[in-house]
Amino acid sequence: MLEFLPPQRSPAPSYGLRGTLQEGCAGILPRSTEREPVREVQLRVLLANEPRSYRESIAAVFRQLRPGLHVKVVEPEALESNVVRFVPDVAICSRVTGAVRERVPVWVELYPEYAAHSVASEGGRRTEFAEIQLLDLISILDRAAGPNQGDPA
Amino acid sequence: MSVENGVDSSKTRILLVEDHASFRQALAFMFEREEGFSVVGQAGSLAEARQFLNGSGGETDVAVCDLALPDGDGFDLIEELAVNDGKVITLVLSASLEPARFARAVEAGASGVLHKAAAIGDIVEAVKRLRAGEALLSPDEVIEMLRMVSRQRHEELEAQKAIDRLTRREREVLQALGEGLDSKDIAEKLHITVETERTHMVNILNKLDVHSRLQALVFAARNGLVEIR
Numbered sequence: 001m002l003e004f005l006p007p008q009r010s011p012a013p014s015y016g017l018r019g020t021l022q023e024g025c026a027g028i029l030p031r032s033t034e035r036e037p038v039r040e041v042q043l044r045v046l047l048a049n050e051p052r053s054y055r056e057s058i059a060a061v062f063r064q065l066r067p068g069l070h071v072k073v074v075e076p077e078a079l080e081s082n083v084v085r086f087v088p089d090v091a092i093c094s095r096v097t098g099a100v101r102e103r104v105p106v107w108v109e110l111y112p113e114y115a116a117h118s119v120a121s122e123g124g125r126r127t128e129f130a131e132i133q134l135l136d137l138i139s140i141l142d143r144a145a146g147p148n149q150g151d152p153a
Numbered sequence: 154m155s156v157e158n159g160v161d162s163s164k165t166r167i168l169l170v171e172d173h174a175s176f177r178q179a180l181a182f183m184f185e186r187e188e189g190f191s192v193v194g195q196a197g198s199l200a201e202a203r204q205f206l207n208g209s210g211g212e213t214d215v216a217v218c219d220l221a222l223p224d225g226d227g228f229d230l231i232e233e234l235a236v237n238d239g240k241v242i243t244l245v246l247s248a249s250l251e252p253a254r255f256a257r258a259v260e261a262g263a264s265g266v267l268h269k270a271a272a273i274g275d276i277v278e279a280v281k282r283l284r285a286g287e288a289l290l291s292p293d294e295v296i297e298m299l300r301m302v303s304r305q306r307h308e309e310l311e312a313q314k315a316i317d318r319l320t321r322r323e324r325e326v327l328q329a330l331g332e333g334l335d336s337k338d339i340a341e342k343l344h345i346t347v348e349t350e351r352t353h354m355v356n357i358l359n360k361l362d363v364h365s366r367l368q369a370l371v372f373a374a375r376n377g378l379v380e381i382r
Contacts, residue, residue, distance in 0.1 A: 051248060051269035053276060057179035060273065064182070111173055114248050116223065118175075131197075134178035 042070035043145045046088035048079035049110045058092070061134060066141060090144050092137070096121075106144045108137065164191040165284045170202045170218040170227065171195075171246070180217070180276070187277055198224045206234075213241050215280055218263075220247040220254060228261045235262025242283045246276065253305050256298035265289035312376050318360045324378065326353045330370050331379030 045062060047055040059073045074082050080099045083091065091104040096119075100107050109119045110132065118132040120140055129136060167184055171177040174197060181192040193212060196202035199222050206213070216234055220227040227245065234241045245258040245266040255266040264283050267276060279289055290298070319327070322343075329339040340350040358364065361372050373379040 053180075053246070053269045053271055053273050054173070054176045056273040057176060057183050061179045061182050064186070110175070114221075116172065132175050134175045134182075137175055 042068060043090065043141065044086060044088045045069050045071045045141060046079070046082055046086055046091045046104075047071065047073045048076050048082065048091065048093045050076050050094045054110070055092070058134070058137065062138075062141065065138060069141065090141060106140060108132075108140060164189055165280070166191050166193040166212050166214045167280065168192075168194040168196065168202070168205065168213045168216045168241075170197075170199075170216060170222070170230065172197045172219060172221075172223050180273075183273060183277060184280075190277075190280070198222050199227070199230055200224055202230055203233075215242045215244060215284060217244050217246055217276075217280065220245060220249060220258060228257055231258055231261040231263050244276075244279055244283060244289075246271075252298075253301055256301040256305075259290065259295060259298045260302045312372070315361050315372075316376060316378060319357065319378075323353050323357050323360070326350065327357060327369065327373045328379050330366060331373060331381050 047059050047062075049055045049058075055073050059071050062069055062071050072082065072086055072088070076094060079091070079093050080097055082088070083097075083099045083103050088104055090106040090108075091100050092108045092110055093100060094110060095112055096107055096109045101121075106122045107120070111118055116131060118129045120127045120129065120132075120136075122140065122143060167190060169177050169181055169184075169192060171180070177195055177197065181195055184190040184192050194202075194205040196205055202216075202218075216230075218227045218230060231243050231245070234243050243263045243265075245255070245263045246269055247254065247258070247266065248269045249255070250268070258266050265279055266289075267279055271279075282289060325343055326339055329342050334342060336347050336350050336354070340347045343350070345353075354366065354369075357369050358366075361369055363369050363372055370379070370381075374381055
């Protein structure tokens with residue numbers, strides 16, 4: 001799904017993020033399949049990390065558990081151009097670039113050079129993860145969506 | 154439909170061995186959403202995988218394994234799955250671009266190998282095909298991979314023989330070469346004459362069956378004889 005939508009920003013995103021996570025032996029599963037009402041202005045999430053199986057599977061989880069998000073998946077080479085055109089609120093990439101640092105409020109450098117660690121920046125606040133979990137990524141999205149928008153569990 | 158330990162036994166039971174947790178969990182999510190699949194275990198290391206297999210792991214049908222794990226290569230685990238419990242099908246999912254590593258995985262007993270640059274749908278499809286008894290690799294591809302492993306092993310053996318022929322002094326000369334020193338500097342560093350250094354170098358070239366200092370250095374670096382800083 002690589003459609004282009006013109007950037008739309010709202011100071012107060014007003015969508016619900018009620019999907020929850022359940023960690024178990026079998027992994028992370030949606031506790032509820034109830035769909036949330038579609039919000040008018042969506043949080044825009046850009047995935048441009050390597051390799052393809054990583055970004056596609058993580059994007060699929062985002063779409064399932066947080067259907068209110070506008071998730072776009074691109075090749076790493078298209079990261080910078082999409083920072084300009086797509087204007088993401090959150091970017092996930094394997095190597096953060098100057099354009100990402102300057103223009104994207106929340107970004108995650110996920111497994112740079114296939115390393116074990118990852119780095120997240122949320123409004124300039126950096127967090128290093130020795131072993132980032134899927135739940136950490138979802139939490140970052142929820143925080144980016146604003147207060148009272150995250151997992152109610 | 155029968156249910157054992159909470160898992161529908163008609164489903165394909167999958168073990169995921171992958172150290173990048175966020176990907177592993179997302180992959181588990183994808184498989185769980187596919188009809189006929191159940192992820193029965195997740196491991197981030199060889200040790201965790203072995204712990205799982207020694208416990209309830211007997212109920213695993215397919216293991217999807219990364220090769221580069223924090224506590225070692227996945228080859229041993231693939232061999233263990235193939236030898237100890239031949240009913241577990243192994244699909245290797247690796248970030249490596251080295252055909253030799255894929256070939257080694259096949260030799261160890263992997264039924265299929267996929268690069269992590271594959272589409273997620275292709276990974277799910279590969280597991281479905283393997284479970285249905287289909288081969289992901291043609292016989293010709295398997296033969297070529299096994300030949301590659303054989304060639305590589307022969308080269309490694311020859312290299313080790315050559316290394317074993319080097320004297321301690323000759324290894325010191327190689328290490329000095331790896332530090333970027335020329336003949337004169339190597340001689341000074343090892344407190345020998347330049348003529349002696351050259352004699353050592355001629356012997357090194359002969360023993361390693363190479364024709365130049367540069368080739369000797371490449372050989373030494375490739376085989377871990379010198380550390381280039």
